[in-house]
Amino acid sequence: MSSAAATGRRLDPQAGEVIDRGSPLSFRWDGKAHTGFEGDTIVSALMASGVDVFSRSFKYKRPRGVLSATFHDPGCTVQVGDEPNVRAAHRRLAAGMDVSPENVWPSLKFDVRAANQLVGRFLSAGFYYKTFMKPQRLWPAYQKILGRFAAGGVTAADAEHGYYDKRYIHVDVCVAGGGPAGMAAAVAAARSGASVLLVDEEYHLGGHLRYGGEAELAALAELRAEVAAQKSIEVMTNAAVTGRYDMNWIAVVQRQPGISVRGRSIHERLCKVRAGALVVAAGLIERPYVFEGNDLPGVMLSTAVRRLVNLHAARPGDKAVVFTANADGDACAQDLRRIGVGVTVVDARTGGNIVSAKGGKRLKSVDLADGRSVDCDLLVTAVGWTAATPLLNMAGDRPVYDPTPARFFPTDRLPATVVVAGALAGDGSTAELIAHGTAVGATAAARAGHGSEVPVPALARVAHPELYRSTTHGFVDYSEDVSSKDMFAAKKEGYDSIELVKRYTTVTMGPSQGKLESVNAVAIMAEAHGVTDLNEIGTTVWRPPYVPITLGALGGRGFENTRFSPMQSWHEQHNAKPLVAGDWIRPEHYGDAAAEVAKVRDKVGIIDVTPLGKLDLRGPDVPKLLNLLYVNKWSKLAIGAVRYGVMCAEDGVVMDDGVTGRLAEDRYIMTTTSSGAATVWEWAESWLQTEHPDWQVHVTPVTTGYASMNVAGPKSRELIGRVVEGVDLSNDAFPYMHVRTATVAGVADCFMWRIGFTGELSYEIHVPAAYGLHVWEALFDAGSDLGVGAFGVEAQRIMRLEKGHFIVGQDTDGLTLGFGADLGWCIKLDKDDFAGKPELVLQSQRENYQRLVGLQPVDPTIVPAEASQIVEGAKKIVGRVTSSRMSPTLRRSICLGFVEPHLATPGTVVTCQLPDGRRVQLKVIEGLAHFDPAGARMKV
Amino acid sequence: MIQVPCPWCGPRNSMEFRAVGESKSRPDVATTTPEQWRQYLYTKSNLADWVTETWYHRAGCRRYFAVERHTVTNDIRESRLPAAQLRQKEGSGS
């Protein structure tokens, strides 16, 4: 045992306790050693060990202890090792835990910022808005100081990434809440033949039965046996239904599900559930009472005391005042008496009231309305309930306040597939709640297609005093340190809607998101407005998530595709610098892009172009499709020929480009840009399926079916000749812009075409993917004496810029219509129809669009950064540089860019403003090509 | 997330699909005016009512189809072949 207090506050065994006294666990709190038991929460172990204070409050840094002893307890957020914001009244104790208070300065016992409460009026509602807005130049200084006051724990920069996962669940019935009604509903639904997911936030099913008396424990044992007997019920504890969306798409966050994947335990899991019906059996949340000193350590809700005593055998105090308005408060007083705590009962039902609590780090006394002052270290309040209606709100309901039972109730605005069970629907004995749950469960199953509906017995609405605030002011929102006084002040300042007051005071906006505070906030607003009906104030709308979720759980495991070509291992062995290009990882260069350019221009180089989009088009109507997709003409493409084509969208904007070759009578291969592969496929399918279903065309995406490599340079023909069988490679037999099927390095069913993106004699070879690496290596083996080398994307980009070949998306944007991209030569407006034709017809009739031009800086050593503006006069922007590089071939800088039409004439000198503000001159060249404009090098 | 009934695959989460938009018939490019064409390109009726939309089952059968969806409730009362395919069927049936 670690200390005398540990033995002193731990009770003798309790009937419903969940701790295992045979398994002691050592842990540290605030640097000191403590001991608890398996089954303890961090807080129950600390309470049993004599600790009262777990945190300092958000704004005033007041000491805070246990309030609700649940996940949502605002004063019990701690740091555990690397993990910030752990809910210590919920999280199970584990051996060796290093638990510390969050954001205390310098220590939990003495926090200098607590002086804030002495100057509390400065931190009243809207304080930050009013104080730190001006002057704006001081904001960075304010920010530094305020940072010290912010709530929250710390994450070490080198903390290991958590491992998260997602799960998809399809069930007939999802039950949110595993109290008596929820358990009964699950059993009934399962008996009707439905598959059921039963979710509860706590570690065990049972709800309030768990910390009840003998009768409750007996009923719970029976219910647990019934649930266990139903094979079609999946029980998920320590999990919460955090959102309900259209068509019962339900988000469940499962904490520490106890699952490991490849040795890493999953920290949290987001389950995406599609349920035929949702049973909302979320129950009631005990509501705090608003009075002076209501946040002192030692002021607790009756359910908190009963949890600590009956589940964890922790004595919450030695001398108690119990302020009760209901049977649960009475039962709590009995529990306390049973464990030997002296109790003074103040009964609200007979007019008793409490006025204020006094104390420092622990409660010392309570002033009663009758004038008495009672010394005590524990004040229990049992003043009523907040209906846990968030899931109903999310399903479209707007619950209505009923003053008789003093809580909100659902209306009939719910969809048929969302049904309410248990205390949300009314009050009843355990047996009545179970009967209600049973009927609702059968009904839910019926609405999910199993069995038939049964009449649901009505639950009574038992009268309960409306108790929200005493005659003094106290905290409404413990997590945000918002008091009833702040809310009255907000009313005085003219904030008269609850939604505005919420945002102004931040009431209900803390981590517990209104679960404890919401109804008190509404009641105090009503009081400030002098109205008695809470419905006149309305409520703030509950939105998902119901409970906090880690960002890791929302992100889940990464499922992004990463694509590699079959030649990736070769690239890695040859020190390729990886370039992320959409899903693909490509070699950017193998060390020196300029040297790679020289290699291609002088000898021969090979680039991996596998990511090029490739579509296999078959059928007699392919030319019709090509004529529709491309702006140019395709009817006369001969077998063995290849043509360059540009696609525009229906608004005339350049969408994609590439070459298409005709391999046989009814077979074509279309290539697209790497990033456009999926889009072009969908685009082709949309024309075929929604406009021309009568056309006989079949489109198959074969991008990853072929490994593609471009062999370029004056010695490419010689190299290709050494590995290709059965094709006459002479320029006459296999000229530029033609395609041949061939056997390459022993691999049949390859095809290759002569095209010229780099501007050199080149052969683009497409090889069945499984043989990609083989052919690639065969080319290097065959060409070693020719000086063959690999080149990457950067060298290709330089060479295409030397040639003035534009890249869709780089040298065009979402406003570039066909004629603007210098494509007039291939846009055939005399075709009957093609995508985007009407817009291109209109564009052809006007002049006022920017033109893509080749640009050369007058100072050839300057490479203007891409996206540099082209300007006229002091302020007018008249264009921009879209691509720029230093050309190793021409030994000067070269660009493509857009300019206004009056600047597009060759020879015009335009002004370009660099990012550093300097202005340089660029000269518009003839055409787009900086190098070999006639294309002599590639047509040899 | 709503479920969309694909005529070929049955009800699937909407994230499997691309919502193409309200179904429209493409004007005849030979006779269309700029106003008609831009109406086709840019103007949506955007009704709070039943609308006919085109959806594409991107992560499934890769088929385009028509859906009648209520834009307020997200109820879907019918999903069927695209209009052009229905016309073609009628044509071949008669």
Ligand SMILES: [Zn+2]
């Ligand atoms: Zn489908």
